[in-house]
Amino acid sequence: METSRPLIRVVAGVVLDRQGRYLLSSRPEGKPYAGYWEFAGGKVEAGESEFAALRREFEEELGIHIETARPWLTKIHDYEHARVHLRFWRVEAGGWSGEIQAREGQKWSWQRAGDFTVSPMLPANGDLLAALAVPTQLAGRLKTGFYGENGMGGYRVVPFALAEPQHANVLIGEPELRARGKMPAAQSVWVVIDKAEQWPLIQDADVAVWRVPNREAAEAVCAVLENGVSLPLVVLADESTLAAYRRRWLEKGAHAVIADDETEFA
Structure with missing residues (x-):
């Protein structure tokens, strides 16, 4: 054997x-x-x-x-x-x-x-x-998309519902992706989660966006990063949570962190 x-x-x-x-x-x-x-x-x-x-x-x-x-x-x-x-x-x-x-x-x-x-x-x-094409400095919102720059110039990811044929990078929530049953046709697909149990379900994504609604979720991000991630993990959190966790997330391997100015979590 x-x-x-x-x-x-x-x-x-x-x-x-x-x-x-x-x-x-x-x-x-x-x-x-x-x-x-x-x-x-x-x-x-x-x-x-x-x-x-x-x-x-x-x-x-x-x-x-x-x-x-x-x-x-x-x-x-x-x-x-x-x-x-x-x-x-x-x-x-x-x-x-x-x-x-x-x-x-x-x-x-x-x-x-x-x-x-x-x-x-x-x-x-x-x-x-x-x-490596995914910028480490990003801004924007879930409702309108994120933007930044890489070595080739401007980079943008737009919500799947707003995407047009010229948009190479799209953003979709894990529940919507699960309902579709397949990945959207795009150069890269960013999948949004807000719970630790969703993390194993999105390993076929190109980028993960973890929206952090509370301290429990913030610690869950730390635990996942500690074990190592195989795709870029972008963390989205309010300013107070970022102040407490930004450094830890980046030191453990988060690709980028974004300030979330939307008041309600889905």
Whole structure:
């Protein structure tokens, strides 16, 4: 009987520059998927924290020093050679220093969200590239949609009921999605929830929007983030809740937080 393969813990860094571009590097010769492009990183050693592993890998591979980073998305991926638990960390432009060096003979390139120009891409990174197009600074309302900017320019997501053919990103509530029985036809679908029990039901969404109506829900967001999320999680809350939880949510891996100025929760 075939034994299940152990889960290998791996970290990878999404390093950004001041133009909002992210860093990709190619896998060197001698490693599985040699020549494929990926976010740099590597295996977490025994007794090592994920952040320590991230810093070590970037020093060893690219000669840069990671000073600050925050967890982002978590993926479990089955490769031919291993089953890996991938934790991606965001490293903003001010969170690293040094000059990039190809210490393992690999190539490296700065890319823009939604417009990458290198190939072939490592299979596990397809969803990551799409998620990088979602701005981390957003404004707006559930009734009219959200807007922001990424490396390619303006970005907007509109309520499904108001969407027209030119709208690539749509917003829909989990009850409405459940009633439809299928995802809307769109480039990305943002699904709105307000209860912890809805979270497992929306894992096929491109982005989750968690509207926080009370402290219990705020703590539930923290618990979900602690376990790692596989899709960008945007948290929507009133100003007083944001004041109490914004930092915790972001430090645990929330993609973005938005102030909710609508007085009634659905």
